[in-house]
Amino acid sequence: MPFYGADVDQLKSLSKALANGASLLTSRARELDSLISQSASGQGGNWQGQDAQRFAADWRGRLRPLLERTTRGLEEASKSALTNAGEQSSTSTEGAGGSSGSGSGSAGSSDGGSGDSGTSGNDATTKTAANPNPGQPTPQEILDKYQVSDAETTNWPGDWDPLRFVVDQREVTEKEAELLNGLGPFEMNAFKGIHDDAFSTADDRFPSADRNDDQNDAFRHAYWNALMVKEFGADWAEDYATAHEQLPGNPAPREAMDLYNNEVGRNVAIANPDASAEELADLIEEAVNKGDTVVVGQDLLPHPSNEVPMDQTGDANNAEPAPGEDPEFNDESRTTS
Numbered sequence: 001m002p003f004y005g006a007d008v009d010q011l012k013s014l015s016k017a018l019a020n021g022a023s024l025l026t027s028r029a030r031e032l033d034s035l036i037s038q039s040a041s042g043q044g045g046n047w048q049g050q051d052a053q054r055f056a057a058d059w060r061g062r063l064r065p066l067l068e069r070t071t072r073g074l075e076e077a078s079k080s081a082l083t084n085a086g087e088q089s090s091t092s093t094e095g096a097g098g099s100s101g102s103g104s105g106s107a108g109s110s111d112g113g114s115g116d117s118g119t120s121g122n123d124a125t126t127k128t129a130a131n132p133n134p135g136q137p138t139p140q141e142i143l144d145k146y147q148v149s150d151a152e153t154t155n156w157p158g159d160w161d162p163l164r165f166v167v168d169q170r171e172v173t174e175k176e177a178e179l180l181n182g183l184g185p186f187e188m189n190a191f192k193g194i195h196d197d198a199f200s201t202a203d204d205r206f207p208s209a210d211r212n213d214d215q216n217d218a219f220r221h222a223y224w225n226a227l228m229v230k231e232f233g234a235d236w237a238e239d240y241a242t243a244h245e246q247l248p249g250n251p252a253p254r255e256a257m258d259l260y261n262n263e264v265g266r267n268v269a270i271a272n273p274d275a276s277a278e279e280l281a282d283l284i285e286e287a288v289n290k291g292d293t294v295v296v297g298q299d300l301l302p303h304p305s306n307e308v309p310m311d312q313t314g315d316a317n318n319a320e321p322a323p324g325e326d327p328e329f330n331d332e333s334r335t336t337s
Contacts, residue, residue, distance in 0.1 A: 011085035018078035019233065022071045025090065026184035029067050032059065033162055071184050083235060086273035119153045139301035142294060146256035146302075147324030151246035156180060163188075173328065175243035190231050197277070198224035205285050206310070213254060213296035214313040218305050219288050221258050222265030225281045229269035235330040237266055252322035253296045253314070258303060261293045 011193075036056050137145070151173040153206035157163035172180070183191060198220050202208075221241075228237035241262040245255055266282050269275070275283065287293050291304030296314040 008085045012158070015078045015081035015085065017231070018074050018081065018234075022074035024072070025067055025071045026182065026187075029064060029071075029184075030181070033064075033184050034160070036152050037162060050333060068184065068186070072186065075187075077183075078233075083273060098292050104253070109319065139294075139297070139299075139303050142260055143252060143322075145258045146263070147252060147258065147322050149326045150245050150248040150321075151175060151326045153242065153247065171247070173243045173246045175246070176240065179240050179243065187232070193226075193230060194224060194227040197227065201281050205281070206288070208310070209317060211259065213316050215288050215293075215295060215305050215310050218257065218261045218293040219284055221261040222268070222279055222287065222293055223284045225262045225265035226269035226284060229266050230275075230280065230305040234270055235264055237269075237328045238262075241266075242329070246327070247323055251316040252302045252317045253302055255318035255322070255324070257294050257296055257302045257316070264293050291327045 036059055055123050069118045077152070153171050154174050154177050155169050156172045156177040157167055157169060159169075169212070174290045178192075180188075199211075201223060202211070202216045202220035206216040206219050210215050211217060225237055225241050228240065233238075245259055245262075250258075264287055265284060268287065270278060271285065272279065285292075288305045291306030293305045294302035295308050296316045297303040298312065298314045300314050300316065326331070
């Protein structure tokens with residue numbers, strides 16, 4: 001039987017290889033930035049004099065911008081390959097089944113697709129919200145399953161990192177720091193924009209005085225993850241969001257709620273690879289209103305977000321942390337390792 005189209009797995013592998021190459025260039029550029037800055041300031045640098053000054057000027061004026069352009073080219077190629085993989089997968093699915101059907105976009109599966117609930121299988125451009133919980137896990141099952149172990153923490157950026165001049169130092173897990181150190185300057189700017197957008201859009205759509213444990217919180221985490229998938233890919237988004245929840249002292253209901261809603265957001269973005277940020281926000285809002293996300297109830301368990309009124313959610317600070325399993329990070333996400 002003849003094969004038409006592209007090999008989806010090979011496209012995904014190509015996308016990851018291109019992303020890893022971009023990450024490697026970014027990492028090496030940051031190392032050179034640090035070394036050159038140390039030499040220029042006399043802090044442990046072994047290369048002084050006019051040659052060193054000329055090289056530093058050439059690095060900043062010509063070589064560094066050239067590396068940045070190359071990195072951006074690799075990143076764009078990576079995203080293009082991933083987009084083509086998604087389009088090929090959608091086309092193959094439609095050709096094989098004649099209808100979109102319901103996918104496996106359940107919470108607990110970071111790469112599950114979504115069915116076109118209530119839409120025609122012939123409308124390939126229709127954006128649909130993923131169904132994160134077709135099996136309807138109970139609140140206790142969510143609380144028990146969605147827990148991660150505490151991790152070692154560090155201050156990021158490091159004391160000698162030039163990023164200290166533009167980014168406030170804060171405590172993060174070591175994995176978070178590793179992933180952040182793998183971002184280039186443009187990616188770092190996008191990362192901050194995603195963070196700010198998640199907070200402001202959540203406040204617009206679900207105003208909340210507290211922002212914790214309620215529908216504002218559920219929307220914010222799901223939308224944050226959806227935007228990270230759109231910008232950095234599903235593997236990176238899953239690794240970072242999971243590592244973030246490993247900060248010690250996180251109350252068990254809040255940790256379960258966040259991990260669950262993070263996954264809902266990623267599944268929505270995976271199911272709708274061409275959706276704009278505004279379309280993703282609409283899909284996440286729909287998921288919150290339908291109860292596809294969860295909030296903390298008065299019993300300190302995570303309940304569907306359409307079952308607990310916003311002014312009657314519980315306070316997870318009244319619950320204790322819970323032991324969790326060590327997460328398995330994707331070694332092929334963009335890191336410095």
